[in-house]
Amino acid sequence: MDKIAIDATDKEIILATQAGLELVREPYKQVAQQLGLSTSAVLERMKAMLEGGVIRRIGVIPNHYALGYRSNGMTVWDIADDQILTLGQKIGNLPFVSHCYERPRHPPQWTYNLFAMVHAKTREGVEQQAAEIQTILGDNCRAHDILYSTRILKKTGLRFANQNDQNSKRE
Amino acid sequence: MDQIDRDIINALQGGFPITEHPFAQAGQGLELGEDDLIARIEAMLADNTLTRFGPLYNADTMGGAVTLCAMSVPEKDFEQVANMVNSFDEVAHNYERSHELNMWFVVGAGTRQEIDAVLHAIEQAAGLEVHDMPKTSEFFIGLRFEA
Numbered sequence: 001m002d003k004i005a006i007d008a009t010d011k012e013i014i015l016a017t018q019a020g021l022e023l024v025r026e027p028y029k030q031v032a033q034q035l036g037l038s039t040s041a042v043l044e045r046m047k048a049m050l051e052g053g054v055i056r057r058i059g060v061i062p063n064h065y066a067l068g069y070r071s072n073g074m075t076v077w078d079i080a081d082d083q084i085l086t087l088g089q090k091i092g093n094l095p096f097v098s099h100c101y102e103r104p105r106h107p108p109q110w111t112y113n114l115f116a117m118v119h120a121k122t123r124e125g126v127e128q129q130a131a132e133i134q135t136i137l138g139d140n141c142r143a144h145d146i147l148y149s150t151r152i153l154k155k156t157g158l159r160f161a162n163q164n165d166q167n168s169k170r171e
Numbered sequence: 172m173d174q175i176d177r178d179i180i181n182a183l184q185g186g187f188p189i190t191e192h193p194f195a196q197a198g199q200g201l202e203l204g205e206d207d208l209i210a211r212i213e214a215m216l217a218d219n220t221l222t223r224f225g226p227l228y229n230a231d232t233m234g235g236a237v238t239l240c241a242m243s244v245p246e247k248d249f250e251q252v253a254n255m256v257n258s259f260d261e262v263a264h265n266y267e268r269s270h271e272l273n274m275w276f277v278v279g280a281g282t283r284q285e286i287d288a289v290l291h292a293i294e295q296a297a298g299l300e301v302h303d304m305p306k307t308s309e310f311f312i313g314l315r316f317e318a
Contacts, residue, residue, distance in 0.1 A: 057185035092310030
């Protein structure tokens with residue numbers, strides 16, 4: 001995805017909204033007042049950030065465990081390098097894939113170059129999703145595996161830090 | 172959670188309007204008034220059905236660096252190595268996974284140099300190789316959870 005340039009005002013908007021929008025009738029006006037901007041400036045900048053991919057989307061972010069999606073699998077695939085951009089896009093577009101990346105191989109321990117995180121209500125569901133991915137990849141997939149998380153050891157999340165406050169990037 | 176809550180979750184995982192009265196606009200398709208929609212979202216945040224409401228930003232755009240790392244940690248050392256890895260503020264997530272490479276963690280920092288320093292420190296402390304797998308391409312995400 002091509003990146004658009006963001007300036008200092010955009011960064012202020014990001015910092016003011018990354019934890020969420022206020023649940024008021026005019027949430028963007030609230031952001032504008034907080035930052036000393038006009039509402040129309042906030043609206044225009046956020047529209048531009050959405051169109052440019054700085055904002056992936058705006059809306060509700062469900063707790064997938066609360067919705068019953070208790071099984072997640074990191075599916076990993078060894079794809080011919082000259083096919084990965086086309087195939088990666090197809091896999092990323094699947095509705096059950098939450099992250100989809102090309103990453104470097106580390107042979108001999110690690111020969112996979114495409115990572116797709118999938119979410120289902122059961123482990124059987126994860127296996128079905130992996131089978132669906134395998135069908136799409138067909139002969140272009142040389143090997144694959146599914147790594148299940150057996151334990152969360154740490155989960156604090158990435159947060160953008162204010163530039164004056166580099167040490168506060170954790171949740 | 173009732174059918175209206177499900178409809179909100181299914182309809183609003185993206186596409187929340189950027190307008191002066193976005194709740195009024197978003198509520199139209201759901202046949203909900205703006206105050207009702209606000210109250211519903213508020214309640215679902217309070218009972219943890221939703222983790223967040225608002226924009227989801229692309230982590231690349233603030234100029235920071237992120238990588239995914241994997242290590243093969245002997246079982247007898249696992250807890251000790253996990254504690255050591257987790258002690259770094261730059262480590263955002265860490266998961267035990269079912270593979271010979273059994274520890275997978277995400278490292279984020281302001282610059283790639285800072286990440287290199289953290290990975291080096293972890294390798295030294297653990298006496299184990301850290302496989303550094305920064306993404307080389309990212310593919311558009313179509314994820315929607317169905318409620």
